[in-house]
Amino acid sequence: MGEVTEPAGRSWRDDPAKVLEVLRALNPAGHRGRAQDAVRMYADAFRDYRAAQANVDANGSIVAHPRTGAPIENPFLKVREAARRSLLDLRAKARLKVDPLWSDDDDAGADGVSGLEDDGAGLA
Numbered sequence: 001m002g003e004v005t006e007p008a009g010r011s012w013r014d015d016p017a018k019v020l021e022v023l024r025a026l027n028p029a030g031h032r033g034r035a036q037d038a039v040r041m042y043a044d045a046f047r048d049y050r051a052a053q054a055n056v057d058a059n060g061s062i063v064a065h066p067r068t069g070a071p072i073e074n075p076f077l078k079v080r081e082a083a084r085r086s087l088l089d090l091r092a093k094a095r096l097k098v099d100p101l102w103s104d105d106d107d108a109g110a111d112g113v114s115g116l117e118d119d120g121a122g123l124a
Contacts, residue, residue: 013050013101019043026097038094045086046101052080 012018020043029035055076063074091098 013046016043016047019046019101022100023096023098026100035094038090038096042087042090042094042096042098045083045090049080049083049087052076052083056080 012022020040023039023043027035027039056074059074059076061074061077062071064070065072087098090096
């Protein structure tokens with residue numbers, strides 16, 4: 001228990017390079033200076049969030065302590081919450097467009113450019 005498991009159906013969202021490519025396509029001003037840092041930090045937080053959520057999905061909210069076997073809260077819940085806060089802060093402060101990352105449509109943004117529109121929805 002408590003291990004990150006490989007999800008059965010991998011998406012382009014599981015590829016850090018593809019996520020960064022999509023974010024850069026959505027935020028073209030993000031190729032310079034502080035904006036570039038925000039795009040990279042968002043991509044990192046997105047990866048952390050997805051990995052933590054995959055762990056919670058696989059192991060549940062309550063897991064066995066690795067040494068004692070006693071039930072404890074899954075430590076990845078805190079990782080997921082920290083990543084969620086970072087994602088919300090970065091999106092608001094840097095005004096990043098990120099909607100295709102959160103879309104249920106697995107083809108949305110898969111090519112990194114076409115069909116990407118910000119409708120104001122997303123993580124919040």
